[in-house]
Amino acid sequence: MKNINRIYPHLLAIIGFIAVSLIYFYPVLQGKKIYQSDIVQYTGMAKEQNDFRKLTGEEPYWTNSAFGGMPTYQMGANYPHNYIKQLDSAIRFLPRPADYMFVYFLGFYILLCTLKMNPLKAFFGALAFGLSTYLVIILGVGHNAKAHAIAYMPMVVAGVLLVFRREYIIGGLLTMLAAALEINANHFQMTYYLLLLLLVIYIYYPVHVIKSKEYKHLGISAAVFAVAGLLALGANATNLMATSEYANASIRGKSELTTNPDGSKNTTDSSMEYDYITEYSYGKAESFNLIAPRLFGGGNGEDLGKDSHMYEYVLGLGAEPVQAEQFVQSMPTYWGEQPIVEAPAYIGAIIFFLAILCLVIDNRKLKYAFLAGAVVSLLLSWGKNFPVLTDFFIYNIPFYDKFRAVSSIQVILELCMPVLAFMGLQAFFKTEKAQQWKALWISAAIAMGTIVFLFLIKGQFSFSGLNDARYDEMFGKMPGFIDALIQQRKDMYSADLMRSGIFILLAAAGLWLYIKGKISNTIAVVVVGLLIVSDLFFIDRNYVNKENFKSASQVDAPFDPTPADEYILRDTTNYRVYSFQGRLQGRTSYFHKAVGGYSAVRPRRFEQLFNYIVEPGISNIVGSIDQQSMAFSRRVPVLDMLNVKYVLLPANEEGEVPVANPFANGPAWFVSSVKAVDNADGVLQSLKQINSRVVAVINKTQFADAVKKTTFAADSTATIKLVSEKPNYLKYSTNNTNEGLAVFSEMYYADGWNAFIDGKPAPHFRADYVLRAMNVPAGKHSIEFKFEPQVVQTGSRIALFSFIGMLLLLAGGIYLETRKHSPLAPKGEVKYPE
Structure with a gap:
C-alpha cells in the first residue's frame, strides 16, 4: 500500500x-495530422525509399530520387536489431x-x-x-x-x-x-x-x-x-x-577543392563555410526575446489582428475591414539579425523571475552548473555577433564546425533556466519567512528592473529590419508602409514588455500571499504554475494551433502533380529532372528522379558540381532560353552526363514549364578517351569544356591504377543498356567488339556499392567528379551494381x-x-x- x-x-x-x-x-x-513544412519536404525525398519498403519489405539504404543518388542513412532508414x-x-x-x-x-x-x-x-x-x-x-x-x-x-x-x-x-x-x-x-x-x-x-x-x-x-x-x-x-x-x-x-565533410565558386582561394579548413555556420546568429539585444516574446517583432509572419496599428493603417488606405483583417494575418514584423525567424524563443517571464530567485535564495552550488550552462549557451548563440567565443569553438573544438544555425544552441539555456526556476521555487518554500520576503523582493526588483530598463532604452533602437528594403519593394504601392511597419514593431515592443511585467508581478504576488499566510504552500505552487502555463500557452497558440492541421490524406500525400509533372511522367525511359528554381526542395523527388532534394547532409561533390558549374552557367541564360529546344545545354554540358532529360523552368503564369534535353547521355555510355588531371579542381575545370559523351575525366592522384589506357577503339555498334533497376540494384547489358571504358550516370559512392561483371566482382572508380566508371572487356557482358553496405x-x-x-x-x-x-x-x- x-x-x-x-x-x-x-x-x-x-x-x-x-x-x-x-x-x-x-x-x-x-483524425487530422499536423502539416509540417520540413516533413512535407522529407516526404518528397523519402517517397522512393518508402514505396520500395512497402512493396518488397526490404530496406534499400539508397535512393535514386534525390541528388542523383545518395544513402538513406539520414532519411529514416530502418536497421536490423x-x-x-x-x-x-x-x-x-x-x-x-x-x-x-x-x-x-x-x-x-x-x-x-x-x-x-x-x-x-x-x-x-x-x-x-x-x-x-x-x-x-x-x-x-x-x-x-x-x-x-x-x-x-x-x-x-x-x-x-x-x-x-x-x-x-x-x-x-x-x-x-x-x-x-x-x-x-x-x-x-x-x-x-x-x-x-x-x-x-x-x-x-x-x-x-x-x-x-x-x-x-x-x-x-x-x-x-x-x-x-x-x-x-x-x-x-x-x-x-x-x-x-x-x-x-556530405557537405559536412571537408572539401578537396582549393578554390571557391567565384574563383577566389578557399582558405577555410572547417567542414562548412563560416558564413554558412553562423548565418543564423542571435543578436545580443535580441536575446531579451527570452523574457518578452515579441520584443524584436516576433516572427516573419505575425497575425496582428484588428487591434493593431497595421490594421488601422490599411483601413486608412481605403481597404474594407475584411480586406484589412486578411492583410494583417501574416506581417513581417521581425526585425532582428537573423534572416528568417518563425517565432521568438520565449522561455517565460516568470521562469526568468524564478531563476533569479534561485540565484538569490538557493544554497545548493549545483545552481552554478546550470547557470554556467545557460550563460555559455547564450554566448554561443550569438554566433558571428560574438566572434571571440564562436571563432574559438569553430576552429578549435572538435566537430563544432559540422553544425550550422548556431542560434539553436539556446536549447541548452531553455533546459537550464526552468531547472533554475523550479530549484528557486523549491528553495523558497524551504526557507525561513524573513529570508523568503527578502529574497522575493530582491528577485522581483531585479526582474522588474530589467523590464523597466528595456522600456527606457527603447529609443536607442531603430526598429528597422534586414529585409525592410525588400518589403518596401514588395509593398511599394502602399505609401508609408515601412513607417507603419516600424510603428507596429514599436507597439509590440512596449506591449510585450508590459505583458511580461504583469506576469512577473502576479507570480510575485502569489508568493507574497503565501508569506503572509493567506494561501497554502500547495495553492501558491498551483497559482504560480498556472500563471507560467498560461503565459506560455497563449504565446505558443499564436504560432502553432489548429490551423496547422490538415486532413490525413493531405499530409500523407502533400504534392499534386502539375501539368509539367504529368507531361514528364509520360516518358517511361530512364532519366533525371532538374528544377531550376526548386533544386533544394523535395517536391521534384516525389514524382521524379531528381538532381535536387531537401537535406542538410546532401552529397558534397554533387552540391559543388551545381554551385561551381551548373547554376552559374544556367542563371546567365535562363531568361533567353528557347523553350522548344535545349540548345542551352551546350552551355551547361554537365546536365547531359547526369542524364537530365527534362529541366523545369519558371513560367510567369503556368508555374513551371518542362523543357526536354535531347542531348542527355542516358543511363550509361562508352567513351573513347580519358583525360587524367592532378586534382579535384582540375576535374571540375575540365568538365566545363569536354564532351562527356566521348571523354571521361579522372583524378589520377586517386585513381591512377584504375585506368590502364587513355584511348579506346571506337565501335559505332557498341551498346550498353540498363535492363533492370531498383534503388539498391542496377543491371546493364553490354555489347562491344573492343575493350571499353563505361561511364554510368550514377553517383559514385565507394562505401557500399559493389560491381560485378558476369557475376564476378569487378572494380569501379570515380569519373567526371561524381559518376561511376569501369573497364569492360570486349564482348557481351552483364554488369551489376549492388548496394551492400558492410x-x-x-x-x-x-x-x-x-x-x-x-x-x-x-x-x-x-x-x-x-x-x-x-x-x-x-x-x-x-x-x-x-
Missing part, C-alpha cells in the same frame, strides 16, 4: 502530461506531434524528481519546459528529429546527477537508457550541445569530489559512465557508423550484442535494487554536492 501511495502522484502526473499534450494538439483526436528504436516508439505512443510534447514533459519531470522536488512542482516545471515557445515551434515546422533529441536531454542529465549522488545502479541504468534514446533520436547537433552541458556538470562535480578527496567515488562514477556510454553507443552502432562513414562525403551488417551485430548487454544490466540492476544488496550501495548517511 505504501508503494502504491508513492507511485500514485507520479501516475497522475503522467496522465496529466498525456491530457495536456492531447488538449494542445486536439485536432489529432479528429535497432531495439532502442522500438523502445522509443513505445514511449512515444501518442499521435504526432503530441508524442514529442509528452516526452518533453516526461523527461523534464524525471529530472526535477531527481532534484528531489515533489510531484506537484515537478509537474508544473515539466509543463514550463515543454511549452517553451521554441520547443513548440519546431514541432509546428517539422524539426521532428531536433524535438526528439531535445525531449530526451533532461533524462540524460537526470541519470548523470544520480550517478554523482552515488546512486550508481539507478543512475547508471537511467543514463544508459536515456543516452541510447537520445542518440537514437538522430539529431547529432542537439546531442553535441547536450554533451557541452554535461561537460559543465562534469567539471562541477569532480572539483567538489577532488576537494573532498573521494577519489573512489570519482573512479566508480567514471566507470559507470563508461559502461553506460559504450552500451548506449553500441545499441545505436549501425546508425552512428553509417552516418560517420557518409559524413565525409557498415550496416557490422553495426547491426554490435547493436544486437549491446542491447543484450543492456538487458542483462537492467535485470541485474533491478534485482540488486530490489534486494538492496548492491556492493556499490553507500553505507550509512552519505553527503553529496548539491
